[in-house]
Amino acid sequence: MNPKPQSVDEYFSWFSGEILEKLQAIRARILKEIPEAKEVISYHMPAVRTSEVLVYYAVAKNHIGFYPTNSGVSEFKKELEGYQTSKGAIQFSHDKPLPLDLIAEIVKFRFFEVQAKAAKKKKV
Template sequence: MNEVENYISRFEPEIQSRLKIMRELFFEVLADTEESIRYKMPAYKVGKYHLYFAAYKKHIGFYPVYGLTEIEDEILVYRAKKAKDSLHFPHDKALPIDLLKKIIRLKSLLN
């Protein structure tokens, strides 16, 4: 079991399922992405940047999401209050799979 799998295994099954989906999206969009734990959360190398996610009691946080002005309208609904780079995906709502793929793809293209 690698570090990310260990991180995911610490949560309840419903949360584990959501975290596994997010993890798989990175490899689906960027097959050769590098996976690690940074700042105590799963981290994925996308281009010259990293994207992170972390589970909390009521949501999954996704960081940092900036520089994506072309999809700002799509991500606005998920923006964390008082945080310009963070998105929150509540556990009681479906993950926005297509939006997550788009974010991963676009972040990998930023210079």
């Protein structure tokens, strides 16, 4: 059974070295792009949310999983051609640099997608 972190800082405390640096880089880039986003733990992993979760991310044995939901993967299908993906997940290998600019673009896409969804709900 996997441990259940109570905060993003606790989750980060489980890692060191290059893995921790990558987590910190993802966190910093996301919060730079969407400063109003709140950090939460959801499904036992770090996530950022506004009115709903925008993206999740977590460390796996050989990669960092980045989970921008299905739309976040399908919208960037061409840009993600060099990465292992599935319906709502992207794998960033531990032995390669993080594509921080691409991560930023995906996060911004999800932010605008969630904003539009919230605005649509208000009209109903």
